[in-house]
Structure formats: structure tokens, C-alpha cells
Amino acid sequence: xxxxxxxxxAFTATALLVACSHQADPLxxxxxPQITVGTALAGSQAIARxxxxxxxxxxxxxTTDIPSQRVLDDLFEGLVTFSIDxxxxxxxxxxxxxxxxxxxxxxxxxxxxxWSNGAPLTAEDFLYSxxxxxxxxTGAGYAQALxxxxxxxxxxxxxxxxxxxxxxxxxxxxxxxxxxAATPYLLDLMDQTYLYPVYRPAIERYGDDxxxxxxxxxxxxxxxxxxxxxxxxxxxxxxxxxxxxxVRLRSVIYYxxxxxxxxxxxxxxxxxxxxxxxxxxxxxxxxxxxxDQVVNSPWLGIYMLAFNFKxxxxxxxxxxxxxxxxxxxxxxLTQYLKFGMYEPADTLMPPLxxxxxxxxxxxxxxxxxxxxxxxxxxxxxxxxxxxxxxxNLSTSVQGADERHYMEAVxxxxxxxxxxxxxxxxxxxxxxxxxRELRLLPLFxxxxxxxxxxxVNFMQLFQSGSAFNYGSYANPRFDALLERVARDPDNGARxxxxxxxxxxLNADAAYIPLYYYATRHLIKPYVQGWRSNVMDRNLSRxxxxxxHQGR
Amino acid sequence: xPRYILRRVLESVPTLLLIVTLAFVLLHLAPGGPFSADKxxxxxxxxxxxxxxxxxxxxxxxxxRYLNDLAHGDLGPSFQYRNTSVNQIIATxxxxxLTVGLSAIVVALLVGIPIGLNAAxxxxxxxxxxxxxxxxxxxxxxxxxxxxxxxxxxxxxxxxLPAGDWVPGSLSxxxxxxxxxxxxxxxxxxxxxxxxxxxVLNTAYIRTARAxxxxxxxxxxxxxxxxxxxxxxxxxxxxxAGVITISIxxxxxxxxxxxxRFFVTGALNRDYTLVLxxxxxxxxxxxxxxLLADLCYAWLDPRVRL
Numbered sequence: 132x133x134x135x136x137x138x139x140x141a142f143t144a145t146a147l148l149v150a151c152s153h154q155a156d157p158l159x160x161x162x163x164p165q166i167t168v169g170t171a172l173a174g175s176q177a178i179a180r181x182x183x184x185x186x187x188x189x190x191x192x193x194t195t196d197i198p199s200q201r202v203l204d205d206l207f208e209g210l211v212t213f214s215i216d217x218x219x220x221x222x223x224x225x226x227x228x229x230x231x232x233x234x235x236x237x238x239x240x241x242x243x244x245x246w247s248n249g250a251p252l253t254a255e256d257f258l259y260s261x262x263x264x265x266x267x268x269t270g271a272g273y274a275q276a277l278x279x280x281x282x283x284x285x286x287x288x289x290x291x292x293x294x295x296x297x298x299x300x301x302x303x304x305x306x307x308x309x310x311x312a313a314t315p316y317l318l319d320l321m322d323q324t325y326l327y328p329v330y331r332p333a334i335e336r337y338g339d340d341x342x343x344x345x346x347x348x349x350x351x352x353x354x355x356x357x358x359x360x361x362x363x364x365x366x367x368x369x370x371x372x373x374x375x376x377x378v379r380l381r382s383v384i385y386y387x388x389x390x391x392x393x394x395x396x397x398x399x400x401x402x403x404x405x406x407x408x409x410x411x412x413x414x415x416x417x418x419x420x421x422x423d424q425v426v427n428s429p430w431l432g433i434y435m436l437a438f439n440f441k442x443x444x445x446x447x448x449x450x451x452x453x454x455x456x457x458x459x460x461x462x463x464l465t466q467y468l469k470f471g472m473y474e475p476a477d478t479l480m481p482p483l484x485x486x487x488x489x490x491x492x493x494x495x496x497x498x499x500x501x502x503x504x505x506x507x508x509x510x511x512x513x514x515x516x517x518x519x520x521x522x523n524l525s526t527s528v529q530g531a532d533e534r535h536y537m538e539a540v541x542x543x544x545x546x547x548x549x550x551x552x553x554x555x556x557x558x559x560x561x562x563x564x565x566r567e568l569r570l571l572p573l574f575x576x577x578x579x580x581x582x583x584x585x586v587n588f589m590q591l592f593q594s595g596s597a598f599n600y601g602s603y604a605n606p607r608f609d610a611l612l613e614r615v616a617r618d619p620d621n622g623a624r625x626x627x628x629x630x631x632x633x634x635l636n637a638d639a640a641y642i643p644l645y646y647y648a649t650r651h652l653i654k655p656y657v658q659g660w661r662s663n664v665m666d667r668n669l670s671r672x673x674x675x676x677x678h679q680g681r
Numbered sequence: 682x683p684r685y686i687l688r689r690v691l692e693s694v695p696t697l698l699l700i701v702t703l704a705f706v707l708l709h710l711a712p713g714g715p716f717s718a719d720k721x722x723x724x725x726x727x728x729x730x731x732x733x734x735x736x737x738x739x740x741x742x743x744x745x746r747y748l749n750d751l752a753h754g755d756l757g758p759s760f761q762y763r764n765t766s767v768n769q770i771i772a773t774x775x776x777x778x779l780t781v782g783l784s785a786i787v788v789a790l791l792v793g794i795p796i797g798l799n800a801a802x803x804x805x806x807x808x809x810x811x812x813x814x815x816x817x818x819x820x821x822x823x824x825x826x827x828x829x830x831x832x833x834x835x836x837x838x839x840x841x842l843p844a845g846d847w848v849p850g851s852l853s854x855x856x857x858x859x860x861x862x863x864x865x866x867x868x869x870x871x872x873x874x875x876x877x878x879x880x881v882l883n884t885a886y887i888r889t890a891r892a893x894x895x896x897x898x899x900x901x902x903x904x905x906x907x908x909x910x911x912x913x914x915x916x917x918x919x920x921x922a923g924v925i926t927i928s929i930x931x932x933x934x935x936x937x938x939x940x941x942r943f944f945v946t947g948a949l950n951r952d953y954t955l956v957l958x959x960x961x962x963x964x965x966x967x968x969x970x971x972l973l974a975d976l977c978y979a980w981l982d983p984r985v986r987l
Binding site for chain 2: 184185187188189190193194195267268269270271272273274275287288289339340341342359360361362363386387388389390392393396397399400401402557558559560561562563564567597598
């Protein structure tokens with residue numbers, strides 16, 4: 132298919148931007164990208180992006196879904212924000228210090244930080260917002276994320292009042308955070324949406340309606356103009372934002388497009404310039420027609436299947452678990468059913484700087500060797516052709532692509548081992564409930580990192596963790612995670628976490644399938660973004676180059 | 682007539698109550714709850730949310746509470762879209778569905794009736810065979826095939842029309858969705874009109890009109906049209922409600938912010954109030970359009986007494 136041809140020349144006055152070099156203190160200054168002298172910016176600095184679903188809410192404390200996160204990242208800003216590379220960088224706080232034992236952090240807010248109505252942003256605002264997050268009355272979506280802060284979990288469990296939270300506003304611009312244990316990833320936590328500040332007067336005045344346009348007051352680079360439920364959310368530049376001088380986009384529109392094919396069509400028609408995802412099956416022709424506009428890059432997430440360690444047939448049956456892990460040709464699955472969009476996985480932890488991935492022994496073998504080994508282990512586990520493994524693989528209804536993938540996995544188990552695995556497809560809500568109740572022997576599971584730290588992945592297998600749907604339990608693994616929690620040094624922690632992952636490998640704790648990847652379509656004239664493992668691309672950094680056509 | 686309307690309206694109350702009750706019970710019987718999620722909620726937080734939505738009360742009390750709110754015109758808060766009420770969702774989305782759906786019906790009538798009449802008048806000629814063959818194609822081609830094709834041709838390739846989105850009052854944004862939605866109904870209407878017009882054209886009074894030397898146009902419009910429309914009206918009653926409500930595919934392909942999509946995702950998300958609210962709206966529409974169809978029927982055919 133032909134690309135959108137240039138229509139009427141949509142030339143507008145172009146601004147030749149003379150970049151002013153910004154060499155201030157790196158902690159105080161803007162992290163906005165520098166534009167080279169002579170770059171011609173388009174006259175209209177506006178972008179349209181897509182969301183895969185309607186955001187559940189624009190209340191930062193209530194939501195954990197990705198569409199909400201995208202919009203909230205533009206509307207609000209935490210003490211720490213994301214740099215263009217998706218790394219923690221100074222946001223509402225210009226600087227911070229930590230105590231020698233790393234248990235006390237002091238954040239210094241920018242004196243010029245303001246809300247979108249011009250009111251000053253203070254430490255008191257953060258105190259209010261974080262108490263609101265852990266207060267059970269709020270009904271926050273992910274209050275346990277604040278667990279490192281003193282008393283946070285007790286408050287969320289209703290054992291202490293919100294005022295007991297280990298956070299103090301020392302003065303208008305100083306906030307002290309007390310932690311129960313050293314938390315080297317604290318900065319990665321501080322840029323999460325649920326820690327964004329909210330504007331108390333608006334909440335007290337409008338109640339649930341505080342998130343509507345006209346009521347919502349925010350502190351990010353953009354403010355809310357319009358919110359048409361199920362259609363679009365329009366943002367405009369916030370003149371009171373501390374780094375407003377470096378924000379080039381004047382408006383950002385987020386269109387809700389649950390149908391990925393529609394997002395692709397709208398992109399081809401030139402209505403949107405930055406899409407959030409496309410179906411794997413569309414990748415080959417998109418690549419052919421759009422080339423570099425198709426952006427796939429590593430995203431910190433793992434797609435896997437999980438065993439229940441409390442239920443037969445996987446309880447106390449290591450060889451059976453190993454056999455199922457081995458008898459899957461991941462490379463073929465990702466190549467033919469995911470069209471090369473994802474990388475086959477053999478570890479829990481996706482690639483991350485500084486962490487040494489712990490590839491299991493079988494990763495070095497060929498698929499033929501794995502299959503042979505799998506057959507031996509399957510027999511060892513007590514299964515034969517006459518007495519095959521019969522079990523359900525529980526997944527949620529996610530469309531034909533996903534179903535084909537799971538059918539292929541089951542077919543491989545049948546071809547290599549003779550196992551009879553039936554797909555049990557239910558709605559996601561049913562799967563989620565059954566998983567939570569620990570009713571399923573073999574089920575779909577996936578995790579996208581909340582923050583770039585391996586501990587966020589390892590906790591999925593910690594005894595007592597709410598996410599440990601397979602009831603995996605190994606005291607040595609738990610002990611390592613305990614030590615990790617006490618160790619403030621990232622290097623040493625990573626080595627301990629690597630050991631922990633080796634234990635998971637030895638226990639055949641889960642079935643890795645593939646690592647997630649970002650899936651954007653981005654027009655060549657949209658600049659000011661970089662692929663990053665957190666897949667956070669703030670509109671604040673983006674700008675539009677002069678261009679012809681759409 | 683007013684008495685008849687009043688009786689029909691009163692009759693619809695128990696029907697609606699039955700719909701609400703069934704939907705309420707079925708939703709609560711469905712496995713999985715609105716707050717089963719990827720990230721499980723802490724128990725205390727879960728209790729607090731459930732208390733807010735009164736989910737801890739016995740079901741009969743929740744039901745009575747819902748009926749009471751309903752009687753006051755309050756469809757409750759959405760479970761999935763926190764901070765948003767079902768009334769807000771319907772108030773935003775329904776006008777879009779109504780505009781596109783009614784426009785599609787009008788287009789279907791304006792195009793389908795002349796084609797059908799013409800085909801009947803010139804039966805067994807190309808004026809009959811070609812449109813009727815196209816009508817079969819129009820009925821059999823599903824909208825999820827037609828709609829993306831329309832976008833590819835008219836928006837992506839030719840750039841004549843927008844590929845989607847909804848801008849209130851903008852005609853250009855309406856053309857493709859209305860066309861996609863109306864195509865199968867143009868076909869239905871044309872076939873129905875042809876069928877009934879064939880019968881009418883064989884009646885004695887049409888022969889008399891012809892014998893009097895009246896023009897073709899006059900015979901068709903003044904004598905044949907009205908009786909030929911009766912079956913179209915019976916078809917339109919339930920269909921109009923359907924066109925307005927079940928345009929989920931069209932909504933999705935063209936990015937229209939209607940409520941059809943919320944109905945589906947609401948059911949998947951166990952958003953009890955959202956699904957109930959839309960069910961009630963759809964039920965009301967179907968009852969309303971059937972009543973309108975019966976009234977039109979009486980107007981078209983004087984033999985029918987209400």
C-alpha cells in the first residue's frame with residue numbers, strides 16, 4: 132500500500148529555532164532535549180496520540196492502567212519524573228539527599244513549582260496526596276507500592292491512621308520521607324503515577340467530579356482542556372509549569388482506540404502521529420510500508436505461564452515442570468506467531484542495565500536436545516503414552532492471535548510429549564479471580580515492571596506475596612529477598628537477586644515465553660522521544676519538525 | 682389513540698422491570714467480580730471500595746437500592762471508570778449513536794424506497810436485476826468488512842473524508858459511518874419495498890389508475906407508495922432500535938464515542954451499573970420504536986384500528 136501522498140501543501144510559517152544552551156546544574160535544570168540550531172520546527176506544535184482503551188480515571192491515586200498512565204504522565208509530575216530515556220530525573224523536586232543509612236530522604240521542591248491555576252505547589256500537597264493513596268477509604272488501586280515508606284502498609288491494611296505515614300512536610304518546599312529499610316529504587320518509585328500530587332481544594336470542592344475539565348488542576352507540563360468519554364482527551368500546555376519555556380507542544384490529543392487496526396488506519400490517514408500499539412499480525416506489512424516508523428524496542432515485561440505448586444499435577448513434580456518448560460520451541464513461536472515482534476524468553480527478568488540475566492542450562496541446548504531431554508523427564512515424572520498428562524491451560528480471551536499462540540504451545544506439548552493440554556479460555560475477570568483464589572493448575576501470567584529493578588519481578592515468587600498466584604515457596608529464595616531488602620548497595624543487591632533467579636530456574640518455577648516489546652508507529656517528523664524499557668514517552672519532550680504531507 | 686398510547690406505555694413498565702431484574706441477577710451470577718484485577722487489591726481497600734458500591738449488602742437490598750435510584754433517574758456510578766457516572770457515559774455517548782443511527786435509517790429509506798419501487802415497476806429488466814443483485818451483496822457483506830474498506834479508500838488513499846473521530850456538527854465525519862451503517866439497510870428496504878410494491882401493482886385499483894391514463898410517477902407516488910410501505914414500517918420498528926444500538930463495529934472502526942462499546946467492555950469488566958444502565962436504555966428504545974411502528978402502521982393502512 133502506498134503511503135499517504137502529500138496533499139495540498141500544508142505549509143505554515145516555520146520557526147527557525149535558535150537553541151539556547153542550557154548548562155545549569157543538572158539537577159536543577161530542564162532535561163528537555165536540545166534542538167540543534169537550524170532545525171526547522173513546524174508552525175503548529177500539536178500532536179495526536181492513541182490509547183488502547185479509555186483511561187479508567189484521571190485520578191492518579193485510583194488507577195494503574197496504562198492508558199491512564201499515559202495521560203497522567205503529561206498532566207502531573209511527581210517529585211521525580213522520567214527523562215527522555217525513561218530514567219528518573221528531577222521533577223517537582225529539584226534535588227534530594229539521603230541519610231547515611233539510606234532510610235531517610237529529604238526532597239527539595241522547586242520554589243517556582245506551581246499548579247496549573249497558578250497556586251504554589253508545596254510539600255503539604257505531596258503529604259496530602261500520599262496519605263490519600265494509602266488511606267483505605269480512597270480505594271487506591273496499588274497502595275502496596277508505597278510499602279517501603281514507614282507505616283504505609285499498616286495504614287493501607289487499616290491498622291493505623293493515614294497521619295502515621297512516615298512522611299513530613301518540614302516547610303513549604305521540603306519533604307522528608309522515612310523508609311522502613313533502605314530502598315535503592317526509591318527514585319524509580321517516586322516517578323510513578325500513584326505518587327503524583329493532587330490538588331486538595333479541587334477534590335474537596337468537586338468530589339468525584341474533580342477530574343472533569345475545568346475542575347482538574349494539575350502540576351505537569353500540560354493541563355486538561357477536554358475529556359470526551361470514550362473518544363478523546365485534549366491537553367494544552369500549562370503556562371505555570373516550571374519548565375514551560377522548554378515545552379514545545381502547544382496541545383496533545385489522546386484518542387481512545389481499543390481496535391488496534393483502527394489506530395493503524397488513523398495513523399495512515401495522518402490523523403494521529405504516535406500510536407500506542409498494533410497487532411503482531413500487522414507487523415510484516417507495516418514494516419514493509421512504513422519502515423522505520425514502526426518502532427519495536429525492549430519493554431520491561433515478561434509473558435509466561437505459571438504452575439500451581441499446591442495442586443496436582445505440578446505439586447512436588449519437578450521433572451514434569453521441567454519437561455513442559457523444555458518442550459516449547461520459543462523461537463518458532465515468536466517468529467511465526469508473533470512475527471518477530473517479541474524476543475523469546477528463557478529468564479524471568481528481561482534485559483536490564485547492570486543485571487546479569489540468569490539463563491538456565493537448557494538455554495544453551497538446541498531445541499532437538501531440549502525435546503529429547505523433555506521426553507526423558509516426562510517419563511521420569513510418571514507419564515506415558517497410555518497415561519498422558521491431562522491438564523487445562525487457563526488463559527483469558529484476548530483475540531485470535533493470542534489463542535493461536537496458546538494452541539501452538541499446547542500442540543508442541545502434544546507433539547513432543549504426548550501431553551493432552553486443553554485450552555480453558557475465560558474472560559479476564561474470571562481468570563483474575565480464579566488466579567487470586569489459587570484454583571488454577573496451569574495459567575497465563577505476565578508482568579510489566581512497575582520500575583526498573585529486578586526485585587519488582589522476583590517478588591512475584593515471594594511467599595505470601597499477593598502476586599504469587601502459583602503459591603511458589605522456597606525458604607532459600609525468601610531469605611535472599613530478605614537480604615536484598617536490607618542491602619542499600621545496588622551492585623550487591625543485583626548479585627543477590629541473580630542468585631534468587633538461579634533458584635527459580637532450578638525449581639522450574641514458571642514457563643518463560645517471551646519478553647515484551649514496545650509497539651509504536653511514530654511519524655518521522657515527530658522528534659523528542661527515545662525508546663526506553665519503561666515505555667514512558669512524555670509529550671513534554673516532543674516537538675514537530677516542518678514537514679510536507681501527513 | 683391517546684388511550685392506546687397510554688396503555689402501551691403502562692404495559693411497558695412490567696416488561697422493563699423484568700429486563701432489569703433478569704439483567705441484575707445474571708450479572709451478579711456471572712463469575713469474576715468488578716474488582717478482580719491484574720494487581721489484587723489489599724483486603725481493607727477492597728472492603729472500602731465494595732462498601733462504596735454497596736456490594737457487601739445482601740443482593741435483594743442492592744436490587745431495591747438500584748430500583749430506588751433508577752426511579753430517581755440515577756443509574757449509579759460506573760464500577761470500572763471511577764469518577765464517572767453511568768448517566769455521564771450515556772449522556773456523552775448516546776447522542777452520537779442516535780445521530781448516526783437515525784441518519785443511517787433516513788438514508789436507507791431515501792435510497793432504498795426509490796430503488797425498490799423502480800425495480801418493481803420495471804420488473805425483470807436490468808433496473809430490477811442489477812439493484813437486487815447488489816442488494817443481496819449489501820445484505821451479505823458484513824459491516825466489519827465494508828467499514829474498513831471505506832476508510833482505506835476514502836480516507837487513507839483519496840483523503841476525501843476523515844478516517845474517524847467525532848466532531849459534533851461536522852458532516853464530513855458522519856459520511857463514512859452513516860454510509861457503512863446504512864448499506865445493508867438500503868438493501869433490506871429496497872427488497873422489501875420491491876416485494877410489497879409488486880403485490881400492490883397487481884391490484885385492481887392500480888390497473889384502474891393506469892386505465893385512466895395517469896402518469897407512471899403519479900401512480901407510483903400517489904397510489905402505490907403508501908400501501909407498499911406497510912411491511913417496511915413493521916421492519917423498521919425493531920430495526921431502528923437495533924441500528925441505533927448495535928453499531929458497535931461502526932463505532933469501533935470509526936472511533937465514534939457511542940455507548941455500544943461501553944456495553945461490551947462493561948460486560949467484560951463486570952461493570953454492573955454500566956451494563957444495567959445501557960440494558961435499560963436499549964430496552965426502552967426497542968419498546969418505544971415498536972410503539973412508533975404500530976402508530977405509523979395505523980396511519981399508513983386505514984384498515985388497522987388501534
